[in-house]
Amino acid sequence: MAKLGRYVHTLRLFADVARAKREELVMTTFILAFLLLLASSLMYYAESHVQPEAFSSIPASMWWAVATLTTVGYGDVYPITPLGRLLGAGVAIVGIGLFALPTAILGSGFVEEMARRRERPHCPHCGEELP
Amino acid sequence: MAKLGRYVHTLRLFADVARAKREELVMTTFILAFLLLLASSLMYYAESHVQPEAFSSIPASMWWAVATLTTVGYGDVYPITPLGRLLGAGVAIVGIGLFALPTAILGSGFVEEMARRRERPHCPHCGEELP
Amino acid sequence: MAKLGRYVHTLRLFADVARAKREELVMTTFILAFLLLLASSLMYYAESHVQPEAFSSIPASMWWAVATLTTVGYGDVYPITPLGRLLGAGVAIVGIGLFALPTAILGSGFVEEMARRRERPHCPHCGEELP
Amino acid sequence: MAKLGRYVHTLRLFADVARAKREELVMTTFILAFLLLLASSLMYYAESHVQPEAFSSIPASMWWAVATLTTVGYGDVYPITPLGRLLGAGVAIVGIGLFALPTAILGSGFVEEMARRRERPHCPHCGEELP
Numbered sequence: 001m002a003k004l005g006r007y008v009h010t011l012r013l014f015a016d017v018a019r020a021k022r023e024e025l026v027m028t029t030f031i032l033a034f035l036l037l038l039a040s041s042l043m044y045y046a047e048s049h050v051q052p053e054a055f056s057s058i059p060a061s062m063w064w065a066v067a068t069l070t071t072v073g074y075g076d077v078y079p080i081t082p083l084g085r086l087l088g089a090g091v092a093i094v095g096i097g098l099f100a101l102p103t104a105i106l107g108s109g110f111v112e113e114m115a116r117r118r119e120r121p122h123c124p125h126c127g128e129e130l131p
Numbered sequence: 132m133a134k135l136g137r138y139v140h141t142l143r144l145f146a147d148v149a150r151a152k153r154e155e156l157v158m159t160t161f162i163l164a165f166l167l168l169l170a171s172s173l174m175y176y177a178e179s180h181v182q183p184e185a186f187s188s189i190p191a192s193m194w195w196a197v198a199t200l201t202t203v204g205y206g207d208v209y210p211i212t213p214l215g216r217l218l219g220a221g222v223a224i225v226g227i228g229l230f231a232l233p234t235a236i237l238g239s240g241f242v243e244e245m246a247r248r249r250e251r252p253h254c255p256h257c258g259e260e261l262p
Numbered sequence: 263m264a265k266l267g268r269y270v271h272t273l274r275l276f277a278d279v280a281r282a283k284r285e286e287l288v289m290t291t292f293i294l295a296f297l298l299l300l301a302s303s304l305m306y307y308a309e310s311h312v313q314p315e316a317f318s319s320i321p322a323s324m325w326w327a328v329a330t331l332t333t334v335g336y337g338d339v340y341p342i343t344p345l346g347r348l349l350g351a352g353v354a355i356v357g358i359g360l361f362a363l364p365t366a367i368l369g370s371g372f373v374e375e376m377a378r379r380r381e382r383p384h385c386p387h388c389g390e391e392l393p
Numbered sequence: 394m395a396k397l398g399r400y401v402h403t404l405r406l407f408a409d410v411a412r413a414k415r416e417e418l419v420m421t422t423f424i425l426a427f428l429l430l431l432a433s434s435l436m437y438y439a440e441s442h443v444q445p446e447a448f449s450s451i452p453a454s455m456w457w458a459v460a461t462l463t464t465v466g467y468g469d470v471y472p473i474t475p476l477g478r479l480l481g482a483g484v485a486i487v488g489i490g491l492f493a494l495p496t497a498i499l500g501s502g503f504v505e506e507m508a509r510r511r512e513r514p515h516c517p518h519c520g521e522e523l524p
Binding site for chain 1: 154155157158198199202203204205206209216219220223224226227228230231232234235236238239242243
């Protein structure tokens with residue numbers, strides 16, 4: 001029972017961190033959406049005339065952009081022109097920053113939430129905050 | 132000898148951080164397991180009729196889900212339908228969050244553990260806490 | 263209106279963190295550029311005689327280096343000689359460190375910026391710092 | 394000149410963080426080496442009889458293990474048996490932890506080093522610590 005209480009407590013910690021950092025996480029999602037659109041559009045103009053099937057439209061190029069920005073890199077679609085590869089390299093490097101943002105935000109969120117909790121008294125049995 | 136003592140001390144630090152964040156890390160594993168099951172099930176319904184071999188069952192689709200959520204992306208299995216690619220893009224983006232959680236948890240764990248240790252006196256020779 | 267103000271506030275937080283950590287982020291970019299050049303040059307000497315098309319020149323080898331250091335790994339170019347694979351393994355492992363640097367820098371930036379803000383009074387309505 | 398001094402200062406910050414976390418980073422490298430050896434050995438026994446060329450020996454299997462643990466995933470080598478895929482999934486998930494460790498260690502290192510520096514007086518011109 002005490003053990004289950006601890007996990008409920010942990011789930012609440014996760015929810016509190018997510019709530020405290022709501023705006024930052026939404027902003028990160030907006031930045032990601034903007035980068036996806038920009039990368040897809042640029043790559044469409046760089047590669048569609050050489051690989052008309054893989055980069056048939058801007059929405060189709062998004063499949064490549066998602067695979068590259070998230071660093072999944074299936075390898076079913078990739079640029080082959082020098083300009084396309086230069087763009088692709090830039091997008092892949094920006095992908096590192098994309099991993100950095102939510103991690104940095106959540107990391108600072110956990111540090112702050114844990115500090116906030118330590119300052120308030122808690123029940124030693126169930127871990128709940130005391131009034 | 133003093134050097135070996137330092138590494139034993141470091142190993143203990145790692146163990147202390149892992150112990151202090153046990154519940155959070157177990158919770159992250161549960162979230163990962165849930166995401167894997169959800170992604171595999173959705174992808175099975177989206178792709179199995181087009182790629183019956185790669186997505187032959189929900190457990191088989193899990194191989195794709197692991198490769199995508201962890202951003203390994205071998206490229207032996209990937210969605211080809213528009214719906215499958217939309218789902219796959221979502222799963223790949225969620226994968227960024229999957230890297231963020233353990234890193235943020237362990238990061239705050241190291242910050243807290245180091246702060247806790249600084250407050251207590253330590254032997255300057257072996258690094259052990261003094262009573 | 264209050265909600266929009268919050269997002270403007272968040273965007274300013276991101277800009278403040280980026281400004282406070284400007285030198286560290288520029289330094290990380292320099293380190294990345296140096297690693298890219300080093301990895302491309304070494305791989306060119308290890309693989310160009312076996313795969314003259316994929317590793318035709320040092321700039322061409324950079325395409326492989328970017329894909330590996332960022333852990334995208336499309337799989338269109340990869341080393342096949344034992345020496346090339348040893349080098350490639352080293353570069354892939356260094357890639358983990360490449361993800362660590364900006365995340366660690368931005369993470370400490372968010373922690374410090376949030377601490378700095380908590381110390382100053384803010385308007386409870388718009389979130390702006392009071393003079 | 395003042396600008397150059399700032400970058401020298403930043404380079405020193407990086408070196409100080411790396412020195413302060415030397416033991417933790419060496420320990421992480423040991424853990425990585427151990428995981429590589431374990432993953433390669435297990436995969437060799439699971440896959441060598443089905444793919445004798447890709448997994449011809451334990452050192453050869455290491456090429457797969459590096460590509461998976463670092464989440465590069467070129468896709469030139471991957472398991473095809475159910476047991477091999479189960480092992481591969483485990484190794485890929487452990488790879489998330491591998492990204493978490495150095496990031497968390499360096500992150501706490503930057504937080505601590507910046508706190509240490511703030512407590513001591515610095516020259517406002519060159520950023521050097523004053524005695």
